[in-house]
């Protein structure tokens with residue numbers, strides 16, 4: 533028996549007026565993969581991400597999570613099924629403390645799942661130097677710390693899959709490196725990770741496999757080394773294809 537991919541899209545479509553933002557996108561991410569979605573400006577990354585999260589409705593096609601059709605489910609229903617989401621805007625509740633923000637999600641009944649989730653959260657807190665008992669209000673944190681808190685919050689929901697939108701946006705070198713380290717450490721625990729990313733250096737650092745979007749389509753897909761060496765991919769980044 534073959535296992536269904538952790539995340540799959542089938543002929544996913546989205547239009548905005550005359551613009552085809554997603555053109556029959558077929559995507560398949562296996563359990564335990566760390567996949568980066570890249571592409572030049574306007575390629576359709578944000579649109580695809582928003583459809584995967586359940587924020588944007590697809591015009592056609594399907595989204596499956598571990599074989600289950602979630603196309604018509606809302607974001608919160610997908611979160612309940614084990615998807616951890618981050619958005620470009622920080623979601624931490626600024627009036628609450630770090631400790632209170634991390635205590636929001638529900639704790640799963642399943643002991644094995646709980647233990648693995650707790651381990652992943654501990655790895656994140658350690659990598660980021662966040663204290664789960666910290667009473668500092670989130671609104672007082674620095675940009676980096678707030679972004680890290682948000683990733684920790686996602687993990688505190690015990691997800692099987694996390695979808696991250698530019699997790700290192702606005703970070704300097706050392707913080708970006710820490711974020712990359714975390715993604716690799718989390719992935720080593722078996723967590724499936726899908727990252728939308730602009731920063732090719734970051735992609736080279738973390739990804740195993742990369743999907744390149746261009747004009748709403750899957751333009752290229754494969755191991756990170758092959759994709760970053762691909763002449764056609766380089767051209768679309770330079771606006772020549």
Ligand SMILES: Nc1ncnc2c1ncn2[C@@H]1O[C@H](COP(=O)(O)OP(=O)(O)OP(=O)(O)O)[C@@H](O)[C@H]1O
Pocket residue numbers: 548551552553571572573574575576577578579580
């Ligand atoms: N709400 C919207 N209304 C109209 N057009 C939209 C909307 N959202 C996206 N588009 C268009 O759909 C296409 C894909 O946009 P999208 O933002 O998904 O690309 P992207 O790869 O995320 O780009 P960027 O890297 O610049 O964020 C673009 O042509 C964009 O102008």
